[in-house]
Amino acid sequence: MVISIHLDSDTPLYEQLRNQIVIGIATGELAAEEKLPTVRQLAEDLGINTMTVNKAYSILKQEGYIVIDRRHGAKVSPRSTQTQDGSNHTAQLEEQLQLIIAQATIKGIDQSRFQALCSTIFAQMKYQH
Amino acid sequence: MVISIHLDSDTPLYEQLRNQIVIGIATGELAAEEKLPTVRQLAEDLGINTMTVNKAYSILKQEGYIVIDRRHGAKVSPRSTQTQDGSNHTAQLEEQLQLIIAQATIKGIDQSRFQALCSTIFAQMKYQH
DNA sequence: TCATATGTATTAATATATATAATACTTAGT
DNA sequence: ACTAAGTATTATATATATTAATACATATGA
Numbered sequence: 001m002v003i004s005i006h007l008d009s010d011t012p013l014y015e016q017l018r019n020q021i022v023i024g025i026a027t028g029e030l031a032a033e034e035k036l037p038t039v040r041q042l043a044e045d046l047g048i049n050t051m052t053v054n055k056a057y058s059i060l061k062q063e064g065y066i067v068i069d070r071r072h073g074a075k076v077s078p079r080s081t082q083t084q085d086g087s088n089h090t091a092q093l094e095e096q097l098q099l100i101i102a103q104a105t106i107k108g109i110d111q112s113r114f115q116a117l118c119s120t121i122f123a124q125m126k127y128q129h
Numbered sequence: 130m131v132i133s134i135h136l137d138s139d140t141p142l143y144e145q146l147r148n149q150i151v152i153g154i155a156t157g158e159l160a161a162e163e164k165l166p167t168v169r170q171l172a173e174d175l176g177i178n179t180m181t182v183n184k185a186y187s188i189l190k191q192e193g194y195i196v197i198d199r200r201h202g203a204k205v206s207p208r209s210t211q212t213q214d215g216s217n218h219t220a221q222l223e224e225q226l227q228l229i230i231a232q233a234t235i236k237g238i239d240q241s242r243f244q245a246l247c248s249t250i251f252a253q254m255k256y257q258h
Numbered sequence: 259t260c261a262t263a264t265g266t267a268t269t270a271a272t273a274t275a276t277a278t279a280a281t282a283c284t285t286a287g288t
Numbered sequence: 289a290c291t292a293a294g295t296a297t298t299a300t301a302t303a304t305a306t307t308a309a310t311a312c313a314t315a316t317g318a
Contacts, residue, residue: 019228022228022231022232022235023227023228023231025231025235026230026231026232026234026235027231065235082235082236082237083236083237089236089238090238093229093232093233093238093246094246094250096229097229097246097247097250098152098250098253099148099151099152100222100225100226100229101155101247101250101251101254102151102152102154102155102156102254103151103155103222104222105155105251105254105256106151106154106155106194106211106256107211107212107218108211108212108258109218109219109222111247111248111251114247114251115244115247117219117222117223117226118226118230118240118243118244118247119240121223121226121227121230122230122234122240122243124227125230125231125234127234127235129237
């Protein structure tokens with residue numbers, strides 16, 4: 001998977017990494033159980049610090065997106081384990097969505113256009129439980 | 130409009146303010162042309178610094194959500210002026226949506242449930258151009 | 259005219275977040 | 289034992305966030 005970072009972005013590097021990997025999992029570009037590059041390798045490829053990559057991996061692990069074992073490195077969590085934390089996801093999703101929809105509404109994007117956009121994006125997601 | 134901030138949140142105070150005001154405009158809780166509290170007043174009400182509120186207002190102004198004049202303070206932008214900056218909004222919206230939908234997908238929320246959630250939220254938005 | 263309330267600007271101080279760097283530790287497979 | 293993986297430690301530099309105290313500019317209303 002190709003990961004690109006933008007040093008001039010206002011989004012922290014570790015967060016850019018985290019986001020791109022999450023999207024990679026959802027689109028299926030990163031298959032379940034697939035091995036991720038080592039922290040050292042990815043850091044070198046991107047020209048950034050080891051600990052920055054490590055932070056991204058730690059977050060992904062804590063969020064349940066990946067599993068890590070010392071010897072084999074990091075890999076995408078098996079499909080079955082992704083769903084299990086449950087409750088507060090919906091609340092958080094709802095909050096994020098509310099803000100996005102508020103902004104879209106004010107900027108003149110109506111519901112049908114918004115829903116169409118969602119459909120297009122959903123069509124890219126190959127992840128299957 | 131009731132604004133509440135959370136000091137323990139990972140979201141900066143000025144951003145919490147900014148977000149809540151944006152949502153307030155979209156839901157219609159803040160009408161177009163409605164006067165916002167003064168920076169000093171809001172800062173005092175919330176028990177935070179004047180400059181933090183000022184930063185939120187500055188961002189909202191720069192984003193076009195509110196207009197400010199020295200004497201009368203800040204007020205919600207008239208409906209007609211909200212739409213005008215145009216182009217990169219959709220791109221930004223698309224990017225935010227992609228991440229949210231990716232996360233939702235992995236967590237097992239399917240498209241129909243997602244769309245239903247969007248509908249519920251859209252129903253709260255009373256803002257009209 | 260003139261006091262006043264408004265958003266702003268300035269300057270300083272402090273705390274936290276971000277990123278790099280160099281190095282060492284832990285662990286498990288070969 | 290060696291090695292490669294994540295992780296921990298320590299230090300440093302920079303940027304961001306927040307508060308604080310104060311002052312400035314300006315347009316309104318008395």
